[in-house]
Amino acid sequence: EAQVTQNPRYLITVTGKKLTVTCSQNMNHEYMSWYRQDPGLGLRQIYYSMNVEVTDKGDVPEGYKVSRKEKRNFPLILESPSPNQTSLYFCASRGLLNTEAFFGQGTRLTVV
């Protein structure tokens, strides 16, 4: 089954404690991206990757890091989380030209 898997689904952490949210896809997609969703703001892109070892900033990259060492994995790293990073996070993958995106089930992060 084609899917994007995110872990964990829920996470409560304290300010400043480094965390990683994993994302894996089984569709051999070149393009992967991370979004955050906040009430009234829709989905805003954090980082994206066009292929292995190729990453670029989206609209709201501050406070986040990513890596793309393998095609299937695209982890999101928060080196020093702050309360304003409390949000619902989605990972997505897609092929390149004129293709739909597949989304993970989301990670609800709370930073206290």
Place this chain on the structure above:
Amino acid sequence: SQQGEEDPQALSIQEGENATMNCSYKTSINNLQWYRQNSGRGLVHLILIRSNEREKHSGRLRVTLDTSKKSSSLLITASRAADTASYFCATDGSNDYKLSFGAGTTVTVRA
């Protein structure tokens, strides 16, 4: 920055009625896509319309695209309670593969 903006922000209709929502965007696109999200879950792709297409159907969904006005509409016919969800348009830029989403329209279908 967000490319698409949906209108209205919220919509409440009776089961069996049609629901129409609109999306406006700012820059040239390769295609425009619509997604559905049920209550904080992952987004699910509904339909993709390319920049050289004007109308597309999929089941009870009808999408139009007017590139001269930089706008699109999604029509859900004969709505059902299961259509209750948030709907997002997403634009696929002509210069990159970035999908940019709007803030969404929340649709409530009353039984």
